[in-house]
Amino acid sequence: MDFSLKKTASGHIVLGIKGDLDLYSQNELKELYQRKLRSLSRDLIFDMDMVEYLDSSGVGCLINLYQMQKASGFSLYFIRMQSQVFKVIKLTRLDQVLKIYKTIDEIPFNVALGERTG
Numbered sequence: 001m002d003f004s005l006k007k008t009a010s011g012h013i014v015l016g017i018k019g020d021l022d023l024y025s026q027n028e029l030k031e032l033y034q035r036k037l038r039s040l041s042r043d044l045i046f047d048m049d050m051v052e053y054l055d056s057s058g059v060g061c062l063i064n065l066y067q068m069q070k071a072s073g074f075s076l077y078f079i080r081m082q083s084q085v086f087k088v089i090k091l092t093r094l095d096q097v098l099k100i101y102k103t104i105d106e107i108p109f110n111v112a113l114g115e116r117t118g
Helices: 027-038 055-073 083-091
Strands: 002-007 013-020 043-051 076-079 099-101
Touching: 002 027, 013 027, 027 055, 055 076
Parallel strands: 013 043, 043 076, 076 099
Antiparallel strands: 002 013
């Protein structure tokens, strides 16, 4: 599993995730969150465009990270989710809980302040 971290012109943090998110790789994402992302103390965006496979362990990982962000008072957004990955999310009805958008432009941010509006 590979990761790329970037900051957008509006100051949002986007984590690109590449590879399968499953039993064997989910610890890498958890460790990255604990090591680098959690201390940023801000909303995060996970770009799921290059995630081709998601199993129950990967779903559990996403839920865990979502809950940690929420407990810290911040949001976790998901963008560009592949159809086969979204099917797994939809089957578990997590599409009703997780904040999933097609593109970063759909996220309801107040761009001038770099904060959420809703």
